[in-house]
Amino acid sequence: MERLVVIGGDAAGMSAASQARRLRGPDELEIVAFERSHFASYSACGIPYWVGGAVPERDRLIARTPEEHRARAIDLRMRTEVTELDVPGQRVRSRDLESGAESWTGFDKLVIATGARPVRPPLPGIDAPGVHGVQTLDDGQALLDTLAGTRGRRAVVVGAGYIGVEMAEALLNHGFEVTVVNRGEQPMATLDPDMGRLVHEAMDGMGITTVDGAEVSKVLTGPDGRVRAVATQDAEYPADVVVLGIGVEPETALAGAAGLPLGSYGGLLTDLAMRVRGHENIWAGGDCVEVLDLVSGRERHVPLGTHANKHGQVIGAGVGGGYATFPGVVGTxxxxxxxxxxxxxxxxxxxxxxxxxxxxxxxxxxxxxxxxxxxxxxxxxxxxxxxxxxxxxxxxxxxxxxxxxxxxxxxxxxxxxxxxxxxxxxxxxxxxxxxxxxxxxxxxxxxxxxxxxxxxx
Incomplete structure (x- = not known):
């Protein structure tokens, strides 16, 4: 029997595991998946809408529970982090985050689906209580807990990309006075500045204060150690809670340390079948990879759940003995x-x-x-x-x-x-x-x- 090891239990990883299981039964393929958080197979894209109240319950974002995966003969190990990847030895080292116990698990085939991490610049005060990145359900729950326990009603969102503007709306829904501090010329750097200006004008009309051309230099804290303001070179913006919406980076430290090929954005490089280049039995997908832009002809990092699920289907087909490809994206x-x-x-x-x-x-x-x-x-x-x-x-x-x-x-x-x-x-x-x-x-x-x-x- 062969063993498939999957690192990462969200969209790409569990889509790959599920597709591989459809093609190969448990008597042919053992599947072991590691997920370091409390949740698997959920919609990260829905987190701002859950935090903002449009989605009333966290569990509505969960597509399939760990128990449902296990019922399909997928050994999903929650709260377990892979800490080392030994490519020549075809094994991974993992640590149980509850007990601290460590062990090695061998693999015949490997899927890396480690996702992305929020950009968290090394600024003074960035790790103070009340400062939140929002990437996982755990992050969303931590932010909701802070909002419920915060008496002040001033919020600062750092960054005005997709996460930044979505979180600005979520905080507005909670009755906060919201300021968005953005180092770009206009909100939404994925648009041209003239179109971003329309977004700025609309946000102003909603009561969201948007400060463009302002780069955060530090997070100021009060006597209790909690955040009290965000500072730029020219001003301070009072804050009882801060949300980081600066963007995300591929989570590829593990892969990089193992010598796997990374692109200019730090994402793993794969072929059309989502195999890691130069490695026949290792695949990668989701927010940790770079993909081909069909318009420019260059590799890009485009972290979206739509792509991650497609990657998983392609990977699962390859692991299961079939063949499928992911040709690239146009950046929608x-x-x-x-x-x-x-x-x-x-x-x-x-x-x-x-x-x-x-x-x-x-x-x-x-x-x-x-x-x-x-x-x-x-x-x-x-x-x-x-x-x-x-x-x-x-x-x-x-x-x-x-x-x-x-x-x-x-x-x-x-x-x-x-x-x-x-x-x-x-x-x-x-x-x-x-x-x-x-x-x-x-x-x-x-x-x-x-x-x-x-x-x-």
Missing amino acids: AVSKVCDLEIARTGLREKDAREVGLRFVAVTVGSTSRAGYYPGAAPMTVKMLAERRTGRLLGVQIVGREGAGKRVDIAAVALTAGMTVERMTALDLGYAPPFSPVWDPVLVAARKAAAAVGAAER
Whole structure:
């Protein structure tokens, strides 16, 4: 009998284990999985909405319990951390976090799904009580406990990316006065600055104070040792709780120490079948890997649950004796802060310049429904297209209800390598409750096609 060892019990790891179990029974393949936290197989993307109260119960985020995995002959060992990976010896060292006991476990096949960790800069006071990163269910529970026990109602969110703006909404829902301190030019650095400005203006209208161009230098504490403020070079922002929304990094210290190949973002490098390059019986997936950007042709770190689950399916097929591939991504993401929807796919202007692409950029304003239909909400669509060829390069959307998921039109077009001219003929669904007669994405495509033509004349 072969043994599969899985390091990490969330989306990628347990998807891989479950798929491998479907293909190979317990008499053929033993599966041992290690998870250091109290939870496995849960939606990390849902944590801000649980913290904010939109999801009333933590357990609604759990897709499958440890007991359910064990009932399918997957030996899932919770609160057990893998501390060393011996690649030549094909074994891992683990430590039971409750008892401290350590042991070695051999493997024939290995899956590394260690995820990502919140960026926590080495600033004075960063580890003070009341300062929280939010990456796991344990992190979310710790933050909720702090919110429940905090008498003051001032919160500072450090960073204005996806986690930052989502946590700003969650804290607002708890009745906190929220300040977002952001070192970038505008919120949402995954957007171009002109689109980020729309997010800033909308957040101001929600009562969230957004301070751009401000880098945190230290966290100040009171006589009790708890956080009392966040300081930048120019100002101090009082805080009874601080949430770090700076972003995440691949959790690859274990893999790096074992000599496995890492990319420029610190993520593991794999082939199309999610095998770690140069290692026939080691796979990796989820937030700890880098993936191919199909638009730029470069490797990127894109930590999303959608990718992690797909990675797991591909890995499980390979472990189970089949074959599947993960070809890459176009960089699609969607989020919200209160009633504002924010979406992007493909390249920003900065990205296009970095890979040497010449492009045109257009921006259009439209509505989510026919303008005369009740509930029509404004949205802004920005589109990038390559000069000369007209190939779609990227789309960004900021608007109210009905705006965000329109990015999927562009994601499909990017994956198919479509030109903006060809996009204008897409046969999209239309009725006044759902869209204007010309969908906003197609309006942008028409304008982009005209800009490409003008640029080449």
